[in-house]
Amino acid sequence: MIATILRQAPADRRASIIAWRQLSDILAQRGNQLSDDDIRRSLHALAVLRPRVPESVRRDCARAIARHGRFAPLVALYANDVPAVSAIMLREARLAEADWLALLPATNAMARSVLAGRTDLPHGVNRALASLGSASVALPQPEVVEQEAPAPAQPIAPEPVAADAPSQISELVRRIDKYQSTRAQPGPSRAPRAAFLFETGPDGVIHWVEGVTRGAVIGLSIAEAAFGGEPGTDGVAAGAFRQRAEIINARMLLEGTAADAGEWRFSALPWFDPATGQFRGYRASARRPHRNEMPYGRPAPEDSGDSIRQLIHELRSPLNAISGFAQIISGQMFGPVSSGYRSMAETIVGDAASVQSIIDDLETAARSGTARVDAPSEEVVDIGAIVTQVESELADLLADQRVDLSISRVGGPFLGHSSDADVRRMVGRLLTALVDVSEPGAILVGQLVTESRHDDMLQLRIVRPATIRFATSAELLDPGFSPEGEAPGAAVLSLGFSLRLVDSLARASGGRLDIGHNALTLHLPSANSKAEAGLEAQQGE
Secondary structure: OHHHHHHOOOOOHHHHHHHHHHHHHHHHHHHHHOOHHHHHHHHHHHHHHHHHOOHHHHHHHHHHHOOOOOOHHHHHHHHOOOHHHHHHHHHHOOOOHHHHHHHHHHOOHHHHHHHHOOOOOOHHHHHHHHHOHHHHOOOOOOOOOOOOOOOOOOOOOOOOOOOOOHHHHHHHHHHHHHHHHOOOOOOOOOOOOOEEEEEEOOOOEEEEEEOOOHHHHOOOEOOOEOOOOOOEEOHHHHHHHHHOOOEEEEEEEEOOOOOOOEEEEEEEEEEEOOOOOOEEEEEEEEEOOOHHHOOOOOOOOOOOHHHHHHHHHHHHHHHHHHHHHHHHHHOOOOOOOOHHHHHHHHHHHHHHHHHHHHHHHHHHHHHHOOOOOOOOOOOEEEHHHHHHHHHHHOHHHHHHHOOEEEEEEEEOOOEEEOOHHHHHHHHHHHHHHHHHOOOOOOEEEEEEEEOOOOOOEEEEEEEOOHHHOOOOHHHHOOOOOOOOOOOOOOOOOOHHHHHHHHHHHHHHOOOEEEEOOOEEEEEEEEOHHHHHHHHHHHHHO
């Protein structure tokens, strides 16, 4: 069976997916019974196939084989996939203690952080994780892993992989979030915090904090100086760390909410194991700088709105050129083109349109950070009709995710004050984000509500999917949050970013996005009372 699979080189994406599923299932069930040569060739084939197999398929496979994943080499291969895939495997895999100990050196910091959260691992594995120090719980920076090219003798050969196009957009998302985080967020304002405590491991990475949001500090290193306005510490801390010396009033820069972001001063003492004398890290306290510690004449923070818009322009220009050439090929404007090339060109046109939509969302998010909230628009749109159209446009996504969408109507009519384009973007982005985080087979239930024609607001209520049923409001608005704990690699824009975008657009229209315990509710200004008044005036005449 496995020899047959390896002999057939997958000709297209569908064949690659089938081969991935078959090889994963065989190794999970009978890996310990195969010969060393079959194991080596199978793992090599999976490594070659991985770039061609969608992340959603790899997640489904990991979920299917995780509970009976007792073949250590296969667990190691999945553990070194993107976080959304590896976390599923590592939370459920059952290996012998010797296999776990052999696997640990080949795992990254994110994988070890998942294992550190398990309570069912053998005692020896927990001791091994503890001996690795803070690396087992640190939040690592994303790394780009190059796939090894296969030997010419192998029947399955990798296709040329283009440069990682989403990386620029992901960086753009990070920059926009940095820009937005310095502005006031919806809800009650919070005063900047005054002090906090933290500890590092022997590598200088902060692994424990009390007094500020964990995400703003965990994973930063005091062993290396940060430059260019990036979060981190200055050279004073890095120099003292190398000497294992006391750190006094070193500078630290944080990002995050208004309560956490900005400059801090911290002092720290090294601590050592009393029994062995081994260096264990630093224990520190941080405070806001005094007025006399701030440099005079410091320029105001650079407004990154212009630079973000410039980067968006730089992304859009080549994208338009690529899409234009693809349309020329698919339309055979310069002469006949083979069906294979036309199919490729049509795929490029579709992908370019998807990326264009993402860029439009990013531009809207960048603009909303400085835009003044205006009075509700005088334009009247039929929100009920727009919701129906969006439901129809999401049919392919719903089928691919195996999710059902059911939005009922309560009351009516559903006329609102906003622009047609903004309502389409708000409803489309909200539903798409919730479908993306729904489990296969789930039903996404919602209501479009206007309880009275004189209500000021229309409401689109969507019941929380089970994967985010117990997530807090802060977690849902965090661009790094998803049910797997990381932004999904399959979605360039995360759930948190999408919800922030919807809320920004709604507030610009005079509405808002509420995150309740059971549902997410989009409020939009109602035009029903005005329409009713006009109808009554006509009847009076």
